[in-house]
Amino acid sequence: xxxxxxxxxxxxxxxxxxxxxxxxxxxxxxxxxxxxxxxxxxxxxxxxxxxxxxxxxxxxxxxxxxxxxxxxxxxxxxxxxxxxxxxxxxxxxxxxxxxxxxxxxxxxxxxxxxxxxxxxxxxxxxxxxxxxxxxxxxxxxxxxxxxxxxxxxxxxxxxxxxxxxxxxxxxxxxxxxxxxxxxxxxxxxxxxxxxxxxxxxxxxxxxxxxxxxxxxxxxxxxxxxxxxxxxxxxxxxxxxxxxxxxxxxxxxxxxxxxxxxxxxxxxxxxxxxxxxxxxxxxxxxxxxxxxxxxxxxxxxxxxxxxxxxxxxxxxxxxxxxxxxxxxxxxxxxxxxxxxxxxxxxxxxxxxxxxxxxxxxxxxxxxxxxxxxxxxxxxxxxxxxxxxxxxxxxxxxxxxxxxxxxxxxxxxxxxxxxxxxxxxxxxxxxxxxxxxxxxxxxxxxxxxxxxxxxxxxxxxxxxxxxxxxxxxxxxxxxxxxxxxxxxxxx
Amino acid sequence: xxxxxxxxxxxxxxxxxxxxxxxxxxxxxxxxxxxxxxxxxxxxxxxxxxxxxxxxxxxxxxxxxxxxxxxxxxxxxxxxxxxxxxxxxxxxxxxxxxxxxxxxxxxxxxxxxxxxxxxxxxxxxxxxxxxxxxxxxxxxxxxxxxxxxxxxxxxxxxxxxxxxxxxxxxxxxxxxxxxxxxxxxxxxxxxxxxxxxxxxxxxxxxxxxxxxxxxxxxxxxxxxxxxxxxxxxxxxxxxxxxxxxxxxxxxxxxxxxxxxxxxxxxxxxxxxxxxxxxxxxxxxxxxxxxxxxxxxxxxxxxxxxxxxxxxxxxxxxxxxxxxxxxxxxxxxxxxxxxxxxxxxxxxxxxxxxxxxxxxxxxxxxxxxxxxxxxxxxxxxxxxxxxxxxxxxxxxxxxxxxxxxxxxxxxxxxxxxxxxxxxxxxxxxxxxxxxxxxxxxxxxxxxxxxxxxxxxxxxxxxxxxxxxxxxxxxxxxxxxxxxxxxxxxxx
Numbered sequence: 001x002x003x004x005x006x007x008x009x010x011x012x013x014x015x016x017x018x019x020x021x022x023x024x025x026x027x028x029x030x031x032x033x034x035x036x037x038x039x040x041x042x043x044x045x046x047x048x049x050x051x052x053x054x055x056x057x058x059x060x061x062x063x064x065x066x067x068x069x070x071x072x073x074x075x076x077x078x079x080x081x082x083x084x085x086x087x088x089x090x091x092x093x094x095x096x097x098x099x100x101x102x103x104x105x106x107x108x109x110x111x112x113x114x115x116x117x118x119x120x121x122x123x124x125x126x127x128x129x130x131x132x133x134x135x136x137x138x139x140x141x142x143x144x145x146x147x148x149x150x151x152x153x154x155x156x157x158x159x160x161x162x163x164x165x166x167x168x169x170x171x172x173x174x175x176x177x178x179x180x181x182x183x184x185x186x187x188x189x190x191x192x193x194x195x196x197x198x199x200x201x202x203x204x205x206x207x208x209x210x211x212x213x214x215x216x217x218x219x220x221x222x223x224x225x226x227x228x229x230x231x232x233x234x235x236x237x238x239x240x241x242x243x244x245x246x247x248x249x250x251x252x253x254x255x256x257x258x259x260x261x262x263x264x265x266x267x268x269x270x271x272x273x274x275x276x277x278x279x280x281x282x283x284x285x286x287x288x289x290x291x292x293x294x295x296x297x298x299x300x301x302x303x304x305x306x307x308x309x310x311x312x313x314x315x316x317x318x319x320x321x322x323x324x325x326x327x328x329x330x331x332x333x334x335x336x337x338x339x340x341x342x343x344x345x346x347x348x349x350x351x352x353x354x355x356x357x358x359x360x361x362x363x364x365x366x367x368x369x370x371x372x373x374x375x376x377x378x379x380x381x382x383x384x385x386x387x388x389x390x391x392x393x394x395x396x397x398x399x400x401x402x403x404x405x406x407x408x409x410x411x412x413x414x415x416x417x418x419x420x421x422x423x424x425x426x427x428x429x430x431x432x433x434x435x436x437x438x439x440x441x442x443x444x445x446x447x448x449x450x451x452x453x454x455x456x457x458x459x460x461x462x463x464x465x466x467x468x469x470x471x472x473x474x475x476x477x478x479x480x481x482x483x484x485x486x487x488x489x
Numbered sequence: 490x491x492x493x494x495x496x497x498x499x500x501x502x503x504x505x506x507x508x509x510x511x512x513x514x515x516x517x518x519x520x521x522x523x524x525x526x527x528x529x530x531x532x533x534x535x536x537x538x539x540x541x542x543x544x545x546x547x548x549x550x551x552x553x554x555x556x557x558x559x560x561x562x563x564x565x566x567x568x569x570x571x572x573x574x575x576x577x578x579x580x581x582x583x584x585x586x587x588x589x590x591x592x593x594x595x596x597x598x599x600x601x602x603x604x605x606x607x608x609x610x611x612x613x614x615x616x617x618x619x620x621x622x623x624x625x626x627x628x629x630x631x632x633x634x635x636x637x638x639x640x641x642x643x644x645x646x647x648x649x650x651x652x653x654x655x656x657x658x659x660x661x662x663x664x665x666x667x668x669x670x671x672x673x674x675x676x677x678x679x680x681x682x683x684x685x686x687x688x689x690x691x692x693x694x695x696x697x698x699x700x701x702x703x704x705x706x707x708x709x710x711x712x713x714x715x716x717x718x719x720x721x722x723x724x725x726x727x728x729x730x731x732x733x734x735x736x737x738x739x740x741x742x743x744x745x746x747x748x749x750x751x752x753x754x755x756x757x758x759x760x761x762x763x764x765x766x767x768x769x770x771x772x773x774x775x776x777x778x779x780x781x782x783x784x785x786x787x788x789x790x791x792x793x794x795x796x797x798x799x800x801x802x803x804x805x806x807x808x809x810x811x812x813x814x815x816x817x818x819x820x821x822x823x824x825x826x827x828x829x830x831x832x833x834x835x836x837x838x839x840x841x842x843x844x845x846x847x848x849x850x851x852x853x854x855x856x857x858x859x860x861x862x863x864x865x866x867x868x869x870x871x872x873x874x875x876x877x878x879x880x881x882x883x884x885x886x887x888x889x890x891x892x893x894x895x896x897x898x899x900x901x902x903x904x905x906x907x908x909x910x911x912x913x914x915x916x917x918x919x920x921x922x923x924x925x926x927x928x929x930x931x932x933x934x935x936x937x938x939x940x941x942x943x944x945x946x947x948x949x950x951x952x953x954x955x956x957x958x959x960x961x962x963x964x965x966x967x968x969x970x971x972x973x974x975x976x977x978x979x
């Protein structure tokens with residue numbers, strides 16, 4: 001009976017993103033505490049000491065606006081902060097200051113492809129600003145509070161600026177979820193609002209999952225928490241869809257609850273904590289946040305062209321394939337490198353090939369942004385032009401590029417590679433061809449006697465010359481030089 | 490005249506002019522405090538070493554020809570809810586234990602850099618919740634005019650100390666009358682400034698949207714002197730309003746053509762006879778001095794302000810007091826078996842009854858099912874109250890009204906009926922709801938009023954936002970007519 005029923009998942013996603021700022025959201029403590037001692041980046045404000053008061057960091061507002069704009073949200077002119085009350089040792093004031101329902105940005109959307117490959121809009125309810133909490137360390141093997149002899153709290157993270165992005169329940173599968181957050185991450189990173197480094201915990205996911213049964217029954221909404229990677233998000237959603245579908249298939253009832261994703265075990269489990277309300281009052285220590293239209297426009301002017309727009313421009317105006325355009329626009333530094341290279345005169349298709357192969361390889365090997373490479377896009381453009389002009393072979397150009405990566409100028413790198421200005425041609429090439437022919441008299445004889453109808457022997461000689469020329473000779477010149485030498489004297 | 494009897498102005502000019510040293514002043518004030526505090530219990534902490542060291546530094550600067558500032562060598566007392574770096578700050582609660590803050594409140598930074606010297610931290614109702622200074626974990630403070638009676642609260646320690654001559658100036662905080670009511674009960678001057686005029690940074694919060702720090706003094710001039718130093722924008726307090734330049738020089742002739750209003754709705758309410766008499770006497774004084782006495786109507790204020798005040802104050806308080814959980818500072822529960830037990834132990838042992846009742850009230854009033862009906866409704870009424878005051882001040886420059894309907898009760902009497910205390914707040918709470926300045930001034934002592942004969946009688950001036958300087962000008966004129974209060978003899 002159950003195999004006749006079908007189940008439609010309804011999924012909403014909440015994404016926490018750490019905004020990129022020098023200092024925390026309500027105090028001047030440094031936001032970069034990587035590898036520093038626990039509780040070394042704290043002050044009365046982010047420790048919630050009696051009498052301390054928050055002061056809103058305007059850089060956080062700016063980054064929030066940028067992220068919102070990258071997600072097609074409308075910036076709200078007047079917003080408010082609230083105190084969201086709940087008790088936990090990592091929350092110094094036992095309330096979190098959050099914009100909650102009166103967010104800095106609202107009503108956004110992203111377009112993804114659904115599972116059938118058709119365009120689909122995922123609506124974004126809002127992006128609101130809030131403070132992060134500290135980190136708990138428990139003396140248990142599984143790191144959970146339950147049963148811990150001792151627990152420690154590190155408040156370095158307390159007060160880091162977060163943007164919480166809440167989608168509408170428009171997502172229908174784990175694949176859509178991953179595509180949505182991948183696109184979201186790329187756009188936010190483009191905007192410069194966050195580094196969205198998943199490994200550093202700068203992006204965390206919760207999912208609200210429910211399933212609708214084909215017989216009309218609905219499961220209740222289940223909030224799944226604690227996903228820190230795309231993979232975890234994908235698996236947690238899949239697990240939850242399956243779990244809920246099975247319950248409904250057996251005629252059971254899905255409880256409305258918060259479940260915890262256990263990444264190691266690959267399961268979600270009930271939190272055993274009774275669902276409790278989180279209470280809100282207006283944060284009396286912060287006046288309403290009013291964002292002037294001038295400021296909004298000033299921020300908007302700094303928002304770069306978004307990746308999808310870039311990609312379609314590359315296809316339409318530069319003749320790149322969609323695949324290549326997608327690779328080139330995956331991160332802004334690479335796209336900018338490519339565009340600078342084209343602007344400096346390189347052919348877009350050739351430049352595209354260079355950037356998505358050699359430049360990306362260098363970026364990955366050196367773990368730097370493209371703009372930090374020793375080879376500037378203008379130099380790469382010059383290199384590409386020389387190949388195009390026949391002054392350098394592609395093989396040699398790669399060697400030149402590698403030498404430039406080590407810090408040499410274009411001229412120095414060309415010299416080091418042994419390439420002669422203008423490549424090997426004229427008498428040098430003539431000498432090499434003659435020497436090669438002289439070393440292979442039997443092959444020459446076979447060609448002259450007309451036994452090389454398919455041209456294989458000529459190609460063989462050509463290959464020998466090219467190898468000897470160490471990439472400095474142009475294939476067409478070699479071919480014509482061999483042809484010249486083979487002519488009966 | 491003894492040095493402790495001098496005004497802050499006279500002390501500062503004497504120290505600057507080398508008539509006497511800051512150390513001499515400090516020692517005299519200290520011995521006055523030590524002599525009286527056995528009876529009054531106005532201080533939680535007496536800062537003998539820190540104060541004497543600071544006085545010594547002031548004297549050093551004077552002898553080097555430097556100017557230590559307008560409060561050179563003036564001993565002051567802070568209510569014990571203002572953070573003082575390295576000096577125990579308790580908010581009169583067991584929950585904070587011996588917590589010594591790692592930073593100072595802005596008001597203390599301002600006073601000390603103007604040359605003031607800390608003599609002590611004053612007793613108060615626990616977390617400023619109360620109007621008797623009897624809810625303190627350190628026991629009640631007594632009224633210097635009758636030690637069997639309350640000094641008012643919650644800043645009762647500060648008020649009693651100034652009235653008894655410990656220091657010429659002390660700071661209090663006023664969430665719903667906590668400066669004005671004890672100033673009245675102790676027979677001195679007390680200003681609750683416009684919300685946003687004085688920084689709250691470092692003030693242990695009760696109701697953050699209502700709390701405001703202000704001075705107690707025995708002369709209007711000293712209150713104005715303190716305000717000259719305190720009224721400053723503080724970037725660390727986002728509710729502190731920038732760009733407000735208020736003149737606190739106490740100008741003469743403030744009463745002429747001044748439109749002084751009486752509130753129509755307050756007319757029918759019962760007052761102790763000496764307070765009713767004072768209202769009549771001061772109204773007549775205004776008229777004689779060329780002021781125009783008018784009437785304004787505040788129906789919403791009279792009807793709803795008290796209920797809405799408690800909803801807002803409790804809602805904010807329960808969040809402000811959520812941080813006392815034993816995790817980071819103050820009282821801990823090292824033997825607790827788990828997190829929940831730790832919270833329960835720290836909070837049930839750390840807080841007193843009054844504080845617990847307000848935390849519970851705030852928790853209930855902000856529950857999602859009730860929030861709209863209580864907390865949110867109260868914030869809406871608050872807007873109406875502010876608007877009603879704004880309209881009233883279109884036809885008046887200030888309002889003359891009582892501070893409380895009655896003179897101070899005996900210690901312990903108020904505790905039996907909590908709601909009686911609440912009702913007595915009608916003349917003070919609405920002022921905080923609207924963020925207005927309110928100034929308590931001494932009018933004289935009660936005559937022919939049974940066992941309350943001789944107790945001080947104060948009244949209150951309320952003005953529009955930022956009229957703080959103008960209120961003090963009016964107070965200055967009244968001080969000239971009524972005389973300044975004497976130090977209570979103990």
